[in-house]
Amino acid sequence: MFIPLVxxxxxxxxxxxxKGQDTKIDLYLKECESNGFNGSLLIVKNxxxxxxxxxxxxxxxxxxxxxxxxxxxxxxxxxxxxGAAIVKLVEEGQLNVTDSLSQYFKxxxxxxxxxxxxxxxxxxxxxxHSIGNGDFDHIPQDxxxxxxxxSQLRFKxxxxxxxxxxxxxxxxxxxxxxxxxxxEDYLKEKLFEPSGMYHTGYLLPNWDNNSIANEYLYxxxxxxxxxxxxxxxxxxxxxxxxxxxxxxxxxxxxxxxxALKNNxxxxxxxxxxxxxxxxxxxxxxxxxxxxxxxIFESNRNSKVISHNGFNGVSYYEFSWFPQEDALILFxxxxxxxxASRIPYELEKMLFDSSYIAQPMPKSEVVQLLMFTExxxxxxxxxxxxxxxxFEDLLKTPVPLNRLSGVYxxxxxxxxxxxxxxxxxxxFPNDGNIWDSMGDIYFxxxxxxxxxxxxxxxxxxxxxxxxxxxxxxxxxxxxxxK
Numbered sequence: 505m506f507i508p509l510v511x512x513x514x515x516x517x518x519x520x521x522x523k524g525q526d527t528k529i530d531l532y533l534k535e536c537e538s539n540g541f542n543g544s545l546l547i548v549k550n551x552x553x554x555x556x557x558x559x560x561x562x563x564x565x566x567x568x569x570x571x572x573x574x575x576x577x578x579x580x581x582x583x584x585x586x587g588a589a590i591v592k593l594v595e596e597g598q599l600n601v602t603d604s605l606s607q608y609f610k611x612x613x614x615x616x617x618x619x620x621x622x623x624x625x626x627x628x629x630x631x632x633h634s635i636g637n638g639d640f641d642h643i644p645q646d647x648x649x650x651x652x653x654x655s656q657l658r659f660k661x662x663x664x665x666x667x668x669x670x671x672x673x674x675x676x677x678x679x680x681x682x683x684x685x686x687x688e689d690y691l692k693e694k695l696f697e698p699s700g701m702y703h704t705g706y707l708l709p710n711w712d713n714n715s716i717a718n719e720y721l722y723x724x725x726x727x728x729x730x731x732x733x734x735x736x737x738x739x740x741x742x743x744x745x746x747x748x749x750x751x752x753x754x755x756x757x758x759x760x761x762x763a764l765k766n767n768x769x770x771x772x773x774x775x776x777x778x779x780x781x782x783x784x785x786x787x788x789x790x791x792x793x794x795x796x797x798x799i800f801e802s803n804r805n806s807k808v809i810s811h812n813g814f815n816g817v818s819y820y821e822f823s824w825f826p827q828e829d830a831l832i833l834f835x836x837x838x839x840x841x842x843a844s845r846i847p848y849e850l851e852k853m854l855f856d857s858s859y860i861a862q863p864m865p866k867s868e869v870v871q872l873l874m875f876t877e878x879x880x881x882x883x884x885x886x887x888x889x890x891x892x893x894f895e896d897l898l899k900t901p902v903p904l905n906r907l908s909g910v911y912x913x914x915x916x917x918x919x920x921x922x923x924x925x926x927x928x929x930x931f932p933n934d935g936n937i938w939d940s941m942g943d944i945y946f947x948x949x950x951x952x953x954x955x956x957x958x959x960x961x962x963x964x965x966x967x968x969x970x971x972x973x974x975x976x977x978x979x980x981x982x983x984x985k
Contacts, residue, residue: 526554529853533559533846535863540723540870541843543836544570546754547854548761550829554854556754562717562837564726572754575703575716576835577730578820579813582750584778585691586675587625587796588764591774592694598682601625601777608678609653616653619661621678624671625795626783630657631668636743639815640733648742649677665783665793669747672796676746687746696756699763704752706740716751717837719817722910724873727817748813757833761824779809804828804855814839821847830854842867868903873910876919883918887926901931905940917948935964939973946980955984 533545533555542560546553558570593599599621606617623629635652636643643651652674658666676687683690688706696704703709711731719727731751734740740749752760763769770778781792781799791800794809802808806828812821819839823832832854834847842864849861875893879886890898897903904927911920924941931937942957958977965971 525549525854525857529555529850530557532849532853532861532863533557536843536846539842539864539866540838540840541836541846541864542570542717542720542723542838543834543843544572544574544576544754545835545850546572546758546831546833547850548758548831549854553758556758560838563714564718564720566714568714570717570837573703573715574835575711575729575731575751575753576820576837577717577719577813577815577818578750578752578757578822578835579815579818580669580748581811581813581820581822582746582748583672584796584811584822585695585750586672586679586746587778587794588695588770589679589687589691590621590625590675591770591778591795593679593682594777595771595774599678605653605674608681609649612653615657621675622782623661624675626793627665627667627671628662628783629668629671629674630659630661630664630666631655631671631674632658633667634669634743635673636741639730639744639749640737640741641743642737642739642741643743645677645742649674665785667785669743672747673742673745677742679746688740695760695763695769698769700759701752701756704750704756704760706745706750707734707738709751711751715753717818717835719815720838721817721914722840722867722870722873723838724870724877725910725914730815748815754833754835757822758831761822761831761833764824765826802851802855819844823847823851828855840867840869868897869906869910871897872903872907876907876911876923883922886919886922887929890923890926891930898930901927901934901937904930905937908940908944912944912947915947917944920944921948933964935961935966935971936973938964939977942977942980946984951984955981958984 529547537559544558545555547555556572558572558574560570562568562570562574594601601622603621604617605612605619619629632655635648652670679687679690688708692705692708703711716729716731718729721727730749764775767775778795779797779799780794783793785791785793791798797809797811800808807826809824809826810822817839818837821834832847832850836843846864852859853861872894879889881889904923908920908923908927911923921944924944927937928941938957938961942954942961945954945957958981961973961977965974
């Protein structure tokens, strides 16, 4: 059941409890900023904006700082727009969530015909996570859906939960078929413009290029931004459309929150439909999935309506606390493990005035990456240079392993190899390190060395407990032998 808003009297009482929180939270975020945080925060309590501010840079080269009007990739938070669009179509009498795929797609395989819109919305349809090679793989529409519908389901529809981007792409296509408009056009007409949101979308907003946040991998490597790629391509790939990749500002997302909260776009009964916890996401049933939202209880036993998203660099989190009449919008264009704790710390500060937050620490990987990016010596001596310069940071295998992974994913395998070699030298009995070494050689097509590394990893398989790298090593050895 959707939780009604608190009364005006209660609001007045609660506001007084949060005086001074803006300064306290701002000082905390400035400490995080000094340790490498870049992003923008909007925090609301009892209809009062406690904080709406940017930190760090949207564009380092041009010294453009982040602000409430900076455009960020909201990543998978896009799904709640898709959920709202479907519920809007239900309101308009154009579809029902009990409708099956066979009503919208011809010649669909028998095992997919009975899949319902409700199952797609709640990730209980059984589709795999994605189709294609990444967010910019422009598979033709007919081929994309043919390939998806011919893929093997993970389970019988309606019997389990498995997070699926491709399932939300199907929803995006249903929105187009029913409305007769493109997915983005429908959202613009029915959701964005009525909410006063003119800086949200894929291609339609007339953004100033200087307002779009560049994405910085570990706050070091400039990866540009997805909006520029959308403009270059002139279209959105179905691998991304309706499941992720929409861009917005914190001010626009706040307008969206107000539109939902005040039933400007959807009726109260539709909001309840949108945010009902339908399908358990985990075995202990502590989290449930609604229609584009995750629903769970806070440690204060209050309802949380939330979703987050990550595209490999940028991270976005939308957390709505309806019983406590509060909102936290968190955006960063330089996500790392250290920054991922910030929203949790902000929530603790918001609801416990005595809580002392722990600032985001300096990332060990960032320090190593800055060094390797600026290293101009002989590549063959990179491992020695790292070892002599960062003795204190190399007490565990984690920083170097993550660093080598960065260069592997960036396809800069020369540096990846020398960093991974240092890892195996310092931590020769860590099987995960050898598995990572194998992956780097595998990508470099040095098959003999890859086999040797994977075999070493399997030799170090623990006798008890989970072996999270073993399956990868086993699978790669089957491919290589």
